[in-house]
Amino acid sequence: MPVTLDPTYLESLPAEQLLRTVIGHFGRRFAISTSFQRDGMVIIDLALRIDPATRIFTLDTGRLPEETFAVMEAVRTRYGACIELVYPDAAEVEAMTTLYGPNLFRSAVAQRKLCCQVRKVRPMERKMVEFDAHAVGLRREQSGERAATPKAQLVSGKWKFAPIADWTSAQVEEYLAKHDVPRHPLESRGYPSIGCAPCTRPVSAGESERAGRWWWEQDGGKECGLHVTPEGRMKRELDVLLDEVLAAARR
């Protein structure tokens, strides 16, 4: 059946119908990109109910908490799913940590974004060569940076879908409980948003969902570059650092 890949039409679809549409359209050229947080777990559960062979990949940055591997194993067991782990380029990590140290993210926002480029953004770009489309668990409610997230958009020639962009936190909780979906162990310890171990802390009552990410920064934005690209001065600063790391990696 022909499918309309019109962002306005896709925006109008409920999450399950949107996923059914794009899985049917893209097949093996579609994947879920996830870090196994609760929003991503909704996407996984919905998609695997539609097609148990839906591809799932995750970025193993080398700094993930042990609990993230525990939930990966829970997903593998529960759904019989294969999870494709994507790693950063070893030479780039070596060059970066030799130049700036293993905990460079504490020194400056630009160095934190450099770490996210090397450990997340560049591996993601390499992995996306295998796909024409991917889905993520972004929701508009999560932060100001995500408030305008569309359900469907073309980014550098690839489709990016956020099927639950319009869901509330309560809807996510209701879905997870109803379908008894595996949960990331850190959620029950006060982590509503979970990334790399050294860059994530629990939040207090009243703080935003992403307040625990890079909490020491005043002006970095709570994004790693996968969903919001740095602009202006920050981008130029990051480009200089990245060029330096890539040159060192090639030596």
Ligand code: SF4
């Ligand atoms: S979240 Fe922290 S450790 Fe992970 S890639 Fe970004 S800066 Fe590096």
